[in-house]
Amino acid sequence: DGGITQSPKYLFRKEGQNVTLSCEQNLNHDAMYWYRQDPGQGLRLIYYSQIVNDFQKGDIAEGYSVSREKKESFPLTVTSAQKNPTAFYLCASSTQGPTYEQYFGPGTRLTVT
Amino acid sequence: AQSVAQPEDQVNVAEGNPLTVKCTYSVSGNPYLFWYVQYPNRGLQFLLKYITGDNLVKGSYGFEAEFNKSQTSFHLKKPSALVSDSALYFCAVRVLSGNTGKLIFGQGTTLQVKP
Numbered sequence: 315d316g317g318i319t320q321s322p323k324y325l326f327r328k329e330g331q332n333v334t335l336s337c338e339q340n341l342n343h344d345a346m347y348w349y350r351q352d353p354g355q356g357l358r359l360i361y362y363s364q365i366v367n368d369f370q371k372g373d374i375a376e377g378y379s380v381s382r383e384k385k386e387s388f389p390l391t392v393t394s395a396q397k398n399p400t401a402f403y404l405c406a407s408s409t410q411g412p413t414y415e416q417y418f419g420p421g422t423r424l425t426v427t
Numbered sequence: 428a429q430s431v432a433q434p435e436d437q438v439n440v441a442e443g444n445p446l447t448v449k450c451t452y453s454v455s456g457n458p459y460l461f462w463y464v465q466y467p468n469r470g471l472q473f474l475l476k477y478i479t480g481d482n483l484v485k486g487s488y489g490f491e492a493e494f495n496k497s498q499t500s501f502h503l504k505k506p507s508a509l510v511s512d513s514a515l516y517f518c519a520v521r522v523l524s525g526n527t528g529k530l531i532f533g534q535g536t537t538l539q540v541k542p
Contacts, residue, residue: 318470402468412521412523415461416473
């Protein structure tokens, strides 16, 4: 089965701790994306990567970091500097080129207390 | 600024009636437009896209969308709604940056189909 996996589905952390969210795809896509979803605010882009070993900040990158060492993996670290980290996080991937749709993973719900 | 607007937070329709979920956009250059659907606590699923050509685009699950360049709109439609269509719908536009660029999403519209 081809697709995007995100783990874990639910994640709980204490304030002040860094946490890393996993995203893996076996679709052979070059581009990968991380979004944050909050109620009533749609999806906001955190980081994206169009090729291995390269990534760009999205609209709300502060307090987050990423790496893209392998084509199939794009982990997101939520650092203690992120002021309001509790949210639903979605990973996506797509073929290179502007006409291709993005495929989304099932999401990780992060709760920080 | 490049943007997408979904003017309705919620749309309510009766099962069997036609449905429309509205989307307007503002981009420079040719627009590449997408519709996605999200069920509770799930990721987004791609429904359809407009790249070029015929203004009426057909997609998954019987959905279609009409591209209107003069009104800068890309409304999602379905001739006969099902209760199972109840979900959150997102319109998105591609903003070019490098080879692929990124998607800008609207705020989302909740579709409620009542039996």
